[in-house]
Amino acid sequence: MSNRRKIVVVLKGYPRLSETFIAQELLGLERAGMELVLVALRRPTDGKRHPVHDEIRAPVHYLPEYLHEEPSRVGRALLSWLPHGSFWKTLRIFAADLRRDPTRNRIRRFGQALVLAREWPEDGEWLHAHFAHTPASVTRYTSLLRGLPWTCSAHAKDIWTSQDWDLAAKLSSARWMVTCTRTGYDHLKSLANGGSNIHLSYHGLDLARFGHFEGTRPARDGSLGTDPVVVLSVGRAVEKKGYDVLLRAFALLPADLHWRFEHIGGGEQLSRLKALAESLGIAQRVSWKGALAQEDVLEHYRRSDIFALACRIAADGDRDGLPNVLVEAASQKLVCVSTNVSGVPELLTHDENGLVVASEDPQALARALERAIREPSLRKRLGDAAERRVRDHFDHNSSIVQLKSLFEREWQADTA
Known part of the structure; x- marks a missing residue:
């Protein structure tokens, strides 16, 4: 048997602007000689695409997002699998899961697995999931139906909002699972009783797309109303990004300090955040840019003075891993002000290559922002150090080499 196999990659949605790191990984694996087929549980909802999506050659197959929308497709899949012994084995496992998680979502995932198993891509020999919750x-279930091995890339929300029993079951059946932060790795390791099938893999950055910033940023210090310091943030307007905390921190800055805040991204909380900015009296200093393509985001990194992201742990446990936007901003020598949540301290060390404060603390965040706004020399020192860290430790090619090695090691073991 050949050491090269066609990998069926299961994604929640594709393509998505907020998941550039996944597209970057897919392209990297293709360039490393892997043959992929993409299977998405949802069709795209973003109005724009990143250039990287157009470079990926793998065909995309969409499953029914809701089973009731395509009943004949689901019904044909069910009837086709009823005669197979693997169906009844998988049904018992699904029923046990459903007793612990009696939700429509759980039923939907079983139905989607039946459709995928029936509409199986030709010559597919391996399954890989991005995200350890619904895609996994x-x-x-598809792995059980077809008797094929599977692996998984876990990230952040999928780890911290999943039940431990569910993650443990997946860890016990997957050949291996990778994750992109030390905190996520340690948590998964604890659920797998220290199992050796869990690996830490920073997905990093495609540094060919984020080349060195050769320009010189102005030495703005917030003293001129005609030349304010520009603070940028990129991220969806959702609870875990902490934009309400960031806006409250801006409102605490001295009245004579001149700054402007630019936000890039969509998100369900945008209208509420705009209303909050109005109530805090800072709306005239805030620009809401909406979702932008990657090349436009890069241009904003290069013309801004500070990058800010007030990461937090949401009420449901959701949190960022290591936000890719922090790595992107740092690659452009842009000083980052953030919080000590999850994987952020794995990139940024306070006063060495960034400013890191406790989450949920607008006062501490305001003090860090004020310091960065007033001291252009500090911004340059920290920004230069942040770029060195990214280029030394967060090149995505290292992750691609690691993933390729993990796949090939399993394939070689199967043929031994």
């Missing part, structure tokens, strides 16, 4: 559920 579909992948696990």
Whole structure:
């Protein structure tokens, strides 16, 4: 058997602007000689695409997003699998899961797995899920139905909002699982009783797309109303990004300090955040740019003075891993002000290559912002150090080499 196999990659949605790191990884694996087929649980909802999506050659197959929308497709899949022994084995496992998680979402994942198993891509020999929650559920059930091995890339929300029993079951059946932060790695390791099938893999940055910033940023210090310091943030307007905390921190800055805040991204909380900016009296200093393509985001990194992201742990446990936007901003020598949540301290060390404060603390965040606004020399020192860290430790090619090695090691073991 050949050491090269066609990998069926299961994704929640594709393509998505907020998941550039996944597209970057897919392209990297293709360039490393891997043959991929993409299977998405949702069709795209973003109005724009990143250039990287157009470079990926793998075909995309969409499963029914909701089972009731395509009943004949689901019904044909069910009837086709009823005669197979693997169906009844998988049904018992699904029923046990459903007793612990009696939700429509769980039923949907089983139905999607039946459709994928029936509409199986020609010559597919391996399953890989991106995200350990719903995509991994579909992948696990499909693996059981077809008797094929599977692996998984876990990230952030999928780890911290999943039940431990569900993650443990997936860890016990997957050949291996990678994750992109030390905190996520340690948590998964604890659920797997220290199992050796869990690996830490920073997905990093495609540094060919984020080349060295050769320009010189102005030495703005917030003293001129005609030349304010520009603070940028990129991220969806959702709870875990902490934009309400960031706006409250801006409102605490001295009245004579001149700054402007620019936000890039969509998100369900945008209208509420705009209303908050109005109530805090800072709306005239805030620009809401909406979702932008990657090349436009890069241009904003290069013309801004500070990058800010007030990461927090949301009420449901959701949190960022290591936000890719922090790595992107740092690659452009842009000083980053952020919080000590999850994987952020794995990139940024306070006063060495960034400013890191406790989450949920607008006063501490305001003090860090004020310091960065007033001291252009500090911004340059920290920004230069941040770029060195990214280029030394967060090149995505290292992750691609690691993933390729993990796949090939399993394939070689199967043929031994």
